[in-house]
Amino acid sequence: MELLTSYTFLIVAIGTTLLSFASGIIGTISVIKGQSLIGDAIGHATFPGIILAFMLVGVTDTLSLAVGAVIFGVIAFFFIQMITNHSKITLDGALALILSSFFGLGMALKSFVQGNPAFQNTQGIDDYIFGQAAYMLRLDVYLILIASVISLLLFIIFYHQIRIYTFDPIYSSTIGINPSLINFLVLSMTIILIAVGLKAVGAILIVNLLIAPGVIGLLWSNRFKTVIIIAGVAGAVSAFIGTYISTAFAGFPAGPSIIIVLSVFVFISMLFGRKGLVTRKFKKVRGESS
Amino acid sequence: MIEVLFVLIVASLATSVLGVFLVLKNQAMTTDAISHTILLGIVLAFFITQDIRSPWLIIGAALVGVLTVYLIQLINQTNLIKNDASIGIVFTALFAIAIILISRYADNVHLDIDVVIAGEVLFAPLNRIEIFGYSMPRALWQLGLLLIVNTGFVALFYKELKVSTFDPKFAYVIGFSTTLIYYMLMTLVSVTAVVAFDAVGAILVINFFVAPVLTAYLLVKRLSHMIFLTAFFAILNSTLGYLIGYNIDLSMSGATATVALIIFIMVFLFKPDGYIILKIKKRRQKKEFMHAMILMLMSEDEHEMISSKEIAKHFNLTRAETEKQLETLEMEGYIVKTDDHYMLTIRGEEFTHYSRIKYELKPY
Numbered sequence: 001m002e003l004l005t006s007y008t009f010l011i012v013a014i015g016t017t018l019l020s021f022a023s024g025i026i027g028t029i030s031v032i033k034g035q036s037l038i039g040d041a042i043g044h045a046t047f048p049g050i051i052l053a054f055m056l057v058g059v060t061d062t063l064s065l066a067v068g069a070v071i072f073g074v075i076a077f078f079f080i081q082m083i084t085n086h087s088k089i090t091l092d093g094a095l096a097l098i099l100s101s102f103f104g105l106g107m108a109l110k111s112f113v114q115g116n117p118a119f120q121n122t123q124g125i126d127d128y129i130f131g132q133a134a135y136m137l138r139l140d141v142y143l144i145l146i147a148s149v150i151s152l153l154l155f156i157i158f159y160h161q162i163r164i165y166t167f168d169p170i171y172s173s174t175i176g177i178n179p180s181l182i183n184f185l186v187l188s189m190t191i192i193l194i195a196v197g198l199k200a201v202g203a204i205l206i207v208n209l210l211i212a213p214g215v216i217g218l219l220w221s222n223r224f225k226t227v228i229i230i231a232g233v234a235g236a237v238s239a240f241i242g243t244y245i246s247t248a249f250a251g252f253p254a255g256p257s258i259i260i261v262l263s264v265f266v267f268i269s270m271l272f273g274r275k276g277l278v279t280r281k282f283k284k285v286r287g288e289s290s
Numbered sequence: 291m292i293e294v295l296f297v298l299i300v301a302s303l304a305t306s307v308l309g310v311f312l313v314l315k316n317q318a319m320t321t322d323a324i325s326h327t328i329l330l331g332i333v334l335a336f337f338i339t340q341d342i343r344s345p346w347l348i349i350g351a352a353l354v355g356v357l358t359v360y361l362i363q364l365i366n367q368t369n370l371i372k373n374d375a376s377i378g379i380v381f382t383a384l385f386a387i388a389i390i391l392i393s394r395y396a397d398n399v400h401l402d403i404d405v406v407i408a409g410e411v412l413f414a415p416l417n418r419i420e421i422f423g424y425s426m427p428r429a430l431w432q433l434g435l436l437l438i439v440n441t442g443f444v445a446l447f448y449k450e451l452k453v454s455t456f457d458p459k460f461a462y463v464i465g466f467s468t469t470l471i472y473y474m475l476m477t478l479v480s481v482t483a484v485v486a487f488d489a490v491g492a493i494l495v496i497n498f499f500v501a502p503v504l505t506a507y508l509l510v511k512r513l514s515h516m517i518f519l520t521a522f523f524a525i526l527n528s529t530l531g532y533l534i535g536y537n538i539d540l541s542m543s544g545a546t547a548t549v550a551l552i553i554f555i556m557v558f559l560f561k562p563d564g565y566i567i568l569k570i571k572k573r574r575q576k577k578e579f580m581h582a583m584i585l586m587l588m589s590e591d592e593h594e595m596i597s598s599k600e601i602a603k604h605f606n607l608t609r610a611e612t613e614k615q616l617e618t619l620e621m622e623g624y625i626v627k628t629d630d631h632y633m634l635t636i637r638g639e640e641f642t643h644y645s646r647i648k649y650e651l652k653p654y
Contacts, residue, residue, distance in 0.1 A: 031372065031375050034372050034373075034374055036372070036374050036375045037319050037322075037374045037377060037378055039378075040319075040322065040378055044493075082565070083558065086558075086565050086568075087508060087558060088507070089504055089507065089508070090316055092313075092316045092319050092374075093316075093318045093500060093503075093504050093507075094504075095318070095319055096318035096319050096321060096496055096499070096500040097497075097500050097501055097504055097551065097554065098551075099322060099496065100493050100496040100497035100500070100501070100547055100550075101497060101501065101547050101548060101550055101551030101554075103493045103547070104493055104494060104543065104544045104546065104547020104548050104551075105544065105547070105548045105551070106544070107491075107541045107543060107547070108535075108540045108541050108545050108547075108548055109544075110541070110544070111539075111540050111541035111544060112538070112540055115539055130389065204326065204382075204385065205382050205385065205386060207378050208378065208379065208382035208383070208386075211379055211382075212382075214375075215371050215375050215379060219370060219371075250394070251390070251395070252390055252393075252394065253389060253390065255386070256385075256387070256390045257386075257390065259382055259383060259386040260383065260386050260387065260390070263379065263386075270368065270370050273370075276370070277368060277370070
């Protein structure tokens, strides 16, 4: 119980819970649209941005690294858009190419930084690949707070447009909503959340926070509003439990712990959710007997 | 040093020959999943054998790779979760388990996840093996064997792979199992990914699987041509990446992956029907059309003498644009300017006649 009020735990728990709540809601849109792996590609693609920002600033300063991450996230997004719109290459191929090449660029830059005596204190950089929630500072939490509030506000303001765009992009353009603009809006919210969440869960695993809550929501309901509420709550609850496990037991990093909790929830929902396997079977049996 | 280049080239050839079918089957992101989850296989096998150099590590990793594919397929079959979302969930969950296992139980051993992900091909020649009296890097030997196996597989099952890639329903009708072919392919993909990632790192493995293939895919349509062109780009990417990495002293894997993107983008932009050429063509077409429209307007009786202001109003153009168009037309001798008004020349009259035929309009 003492643990629940300790300063480190509170900082980390508030940060991860907020982050997972917001990413759960925003990520649901991509899950419904079948673009959930864009988050994975962008998560990896932020890596060179972080290194370049570090090279420019010279220290691992949270804000500038986040700005670097956002810039490269946006660049990666435009590359993906251009490749899929102007060639026969599918989203799947474009994502794999951008993901590996951008991360490769980050690796090349990192080796340059580490082999160069002009740069010091490079060890903090690795935290952004695998996440080091334990080292989260008050400033990191503020950043997450700002990013979450901005993206949720945008989501609420454009709720109507986003909903129509998500389910029927063609109809949305006939009533005067620009689908590519809304797409960019959704992706910018995703990129911002990824950028501020890197330190908590890392570039590789962050995509799970964007996918898993939405998947859980979709297994329980068909109504958009209900789905996003379930997604947000599932994300937040998992993040809190995961952070608690990570603080209470040694050797459980927060990011992976949160993802394990989320995966367990996904598994349970796959079986017992309203559309789950067990429920499906149960309904079938009842349907046959009546 | 040159052995490093050989390792890179052989690794890229062995992976990209399978990558052709992965890209065509829209399974490129599965390689991303596999190359992350094999870490779990390595960790589990390491716990059992307690030996970081044990060959069981490779076998364990390859098994988990296949298991990843199987899990994704299993979830897909329930129709509960979309394909891309199930990939994202399965690989992150397995990867998260691996990280927890490492940080909880293997923190004191040399199992550096950073090296696993980023890879350092420079170290490959240090681990050597004696084959027929020759000393060569173990990675080169293993990857060379895999290159032969993979090429043999593609050559032997070329027809089956082709049919199951492009027309799975037809494959089903003529009576062979696409599932069997798929799992054979995916098993080879896992084994190749494991062996290659030991030498060059997980990220470059994904890049090797897709980048040369996608670059070739931009240029050719026939499957056989695509395979050969893929091999060409695989060698090109590795060689350039090696040279850059070696000369500027950068991570070889990182440099190679970056070079691959640059070459892809160059081909994407500058190929004969590429982005830039298409943009230029479109612009030229637009300009030609505008010229024809202006001339046709002037060929109508009531617009025989027309000022640039009227033209601008008619086509809803800005003054500057109109002036530019008229200037070109005047220079090419289609129109003449008298005072403030423009008039068609004989040449212009002829041109409108052909324009009408070209755009299938009624002759005036």
